[in-house]
Amino acid sequence: MIKYIAYRCGYVEENTTAIMVWEAQYTEGFKEREEALKSLAAYLYKKYCEEYIAKPKGCCQKAKRNYCSQCGTRICKPSFNEKDFQLFIVELMNTTCDSFGGWDDYASDEMVWNPWSASIIDLTKENSICIPEDGEVSITKRVVTQ
Ligand SMILES: [Zn+2]
Numbered sequence: 001m002i003k004y005i006a007y008r009c010g011y012v013e014e015n016t017t018a019i020m021v022w023e024a025q026y027t028e029g030f031k032e033r034e035e036a037l038k039s040l041a042a043y044l045y046k047k048y049c050e051e052y053i054a055k056p057k058g059c060c061q062k063a064k065r066n067y068c069s070q071c072g073t074r075i076c077k078p079s080f081n082e083k084d085f086q087l088f089i090v091e092l093m094n095t096t097c098d099s100f101g102g103w104d105d106y107a108s109d110e111m112v113w114n115p116w117s118a119s120i121i122d123l124t125k126e127n128s129i130c131i132p133e134d135g136e137v138s139i140t141k142r143v144v145t146q
Pocket residue numbers: 057058059060061068069070071072073
């Protein structure tokens with residue numbers, strides 16, 4: 001069962017040196033690799049929408065570019081933009097507990113992905129997917145927008 005997804009972002013010389021590792025929580029794991037990747041893509045898409053699409057502040061309405069000049073919030077178009085989403089995924093590699101926020105904000109009976117897995121020592125070839133480069137592209141390809 002797939003329980004972990006690890007990836008680097010970028011391609012060839014632009015490939016990140018760090019690896020992002022996600023652990024699926026509240027689940028035994030996924031039988032199929034594709035199912036696991038789609039689940040992570042859905043989780044990240046939800047987080048992306050919450051942060052960049054769903055809650056612009058009043059001052060952000062006046063923003064003409066990608067950032068609000070008043071509060072610094074990153075502004076995305078209300079529709080899904082692949083390049084913005086890829087940048088969001090790459091930028092997650094530099095977040096902290098504070099800037100990322102709660103990984104389980106969406107926890108209910110839904111499965112969520114934890115970026116601070118304490119059990120990655122259990123990561124094996126059988127229970128993980130490793131994407132050596134262009135992780136942000138692989139994830140973006142699997143986003144289903146509505
Ligand atoms: Zn603003």
